[in-house]
Amino acid sequence: MYSEWTVKAKSICQSLLSGPWKNLSLDEITVDPITTGRSNRLFICSRPLVTSLNGPKPSKSHEESIFEQLKDEYGDVKVVVRFYGSDYTGEGNRYKCVTDEEELEILAILSSKGLSPRVLVPFTGGRIDEYVESIILPPNRLSQPTNLMIVAPKIAQYHSLQFRCQRDHDLVQIYRDNTEKACEKLETFDESIFAGCSDNSLELFRKVKTFITQKLGFRILSKMISTQHKRVFSHMDLINSNLLFPHPHLPHNPDDLMIIDVENSQNQFRGIDLGKFFCELYLADETKKFSSFYDSDIHIFVDCYLNQWFKIASQFNGIDPEIDNHEHLFLEMQLGILMALTFVIPWNVLHPNFDSLDMLQNSVSRIDLYTHFCERWSQIL
Structure with a gap:
């Protein structure tokens, strides 16, 4: 049937x-x-x-x-x-x-x-x-510099679309609101549901609870607000499965990359969109330790992105030398990575399946990676 x-x-x-x-x-x-x-x-x-x-x-x-x-x-x-x-x-x-x-x-x-x-x-x-007919690259291949050099110009093209969405999304305020709601949920959450678990669910839960209730993610908000960001037409779900590379056995140009699943698109800070791309790439790549995620790869991406942006944005007066430069875009992406990591954690807590092992592990992985980058990039916070 x-x-x-x-x-x-x-x-x-x-x-x-x-x-x-x-x-x-x-x-x-x-x-x-x-x-x-x-x-x-x-x-x-x-x-x-x-x-x-x-x-x-x-x-x-x-x-x-x-x-x-x-x-x-x-x-x-x-x-x-x-x-x-x-x-x-x-x-x-x-x-x-x-x-x-x-x-x-x-x-x-x-x-x-x-x-x-x-x-x-x-x-x-x-x-x-x-x-x-296409292929989806696994995270450990997509994160290679040669492939980042293909992806970056395509995202710049996406960002150059002159499309105005009906709805606006203040992600900083949404994060604050979700954190408050998550705190309320965690205050009355019954830990006894983990009593019969043979895994480390209770330990993971307590780590998430500490992060949320102590509002450790708020550390970046003041810097996020005080930094000038470029608002562009953003995809907001640039995970590896939404990037279709041409199948190598069919006639194609190496950069014939397509982007799918646009339902989360919005007019948003480009640093958050690009930061989310990198943080989801890092989280999905189980072959590497955090120390193997090199800033040099982000720098390569920034150069390729800006090269394409300069080619396109001049057509609609979209170049601002104050922020369309390597140093500033790298800062936007650093903050975007941190924001994208911490933004999802209270959302996970509010999800009906929050107490599942997969959801707890995802939240703790985000906390660990967030902590790692806060330490690495302490000079910007």
Whole structure:
């Protein structure tokens, strides 16, 4: 039996896509779930390759090839069906920062610049996207300087989009508010639920509680507020699974990188967006110790980002020599890394699954990395 969402994905393709899709039975449409993201339900849907006017028939080369042909004379053979929301984010994705209409407008702009896949058909509660044969680099590869030099200019291009979102987000105030709410929750939290745990959940919980109730994350707020930041159109979820590198076995330019999952986009401080990219990269890379995260890699990134920014921003009078320089952007990113690390901790506490081992470990990892960088960069605080 097909799952409910698999059947929905097939039916959506059958009813909304043109050409051979409309004449297929549900059994002729294959569906593979995409499991890398948690915000939405994603499925790759495929139809047989049409090789003649007599109907859809898969060719031998199509079946034997490692990489299926993506198009035939009738159009897309593979597509991505996206249903907004998930078990984690709720139906419709309650955490998204842009409206559905804004998201479609953003994607239209990005795809016209080759920065994201095309939206083929929007529908209520989701959309059908172009499928792009690509790879996702693991964190330990993405953090290599050669790949950072590819990513940095693409993020600069993203930041250069002249798009104004309907909603504004004051992350400093949100962090303060969430910390107060987290303190209230922790004051009445019953530690006895960890009594039967064989792991170190209680120890982790107490470390998180100390960090929150003593408001250790507030250490950076005064510096954050007093520093001049550049506000740009930010992605705010630049994790490795949202960066699609071209598949090495297909014709491509090395820098044909696409950026997906734009639902958290907002007009925000660029340092926070870039800082979040690095802190999530560090947290996900389990192959390295904190001491192996070198400032020199950030400096390489800053140079590549600014080189691209200078090429683009002159077109809309977007260059400010006071802050569009290496020293200042590096400072923005230092503060952004610290802010991105500490911002999520009270949010984790407020999550219904806060007492799970995974959530506690994530919070403590953020505390440890935050502490490490506060010590390394003590001169800026």
